[in-house]
Amino acid sequence: MSMDYEACANLLKSISHPIRLSLVKVLSDCEEMSVGSIQEVLDLPQSTVSQQLMKLKQVNAVSTRREGTRIYYKLIDHRIKQIIEIL
Numbered sequence: 437m438s439m440d441y442e443a444c445a446n447l448l449k450s451i452s453h454p455i456r457l458s459l460v461k462v463l464s465d466c467e468e469m470s471v472g473s474i475q476e477v478l479d480l481p482q483s484t485v486s487q488q489l490m491k492l493k494q495v496n497a498v499s500t501r502r503e504g505t506r507i508y509y510k511l512i513d514h515r516i517k518q519i520i521e522i523l
Contacts, residue, residue: 447515450495455480455488463498463511464520470506 451457455478462477463469469477475485489509492498497513511517 446495447513448519450492450497451516451519453488453491455484456492459485459488459492460497460511460516461520461523463509464517468501468508468510470508472506474509 451460458478459474462474471482471485471489474489475482478485489498493500493509497511497516498509499512501508501510
C-alpha cells in the first residue's frame with residue numbers, strides 16, 4: 437500500500453487545532469453554515485471563528501459562498517469527513 441505521508445501529515449495538521457477540529461465537526465453535520473451560525477453553535481467570538489475558517493479555506497478543506505453580507509462555509513475535503521466519522 438502506497439501512502440503519501442507528507443500529504444497525510446499536512447491533512448492532520450490542518451485540523452490539529454482544537455477550534456478547527458470543532459469547526460470541521462460542526463460542518464460535517466451540516467450541508468453548509470454561515471459564520472454567525474457556527475459562532476452560535478460553538479459559543480466563540482466571530483473573529484476567532486473567521487480566522488480559523490480562513491486557515492481551513494487556505495488548505496482547501498472548506499469552500500465559501502456569499503449571499504448578501506453572509507458567508508457560508510461548506511466542508512469539501514472528504515478525507516476530513518472520514519476522520520471526523522472515526523472520532
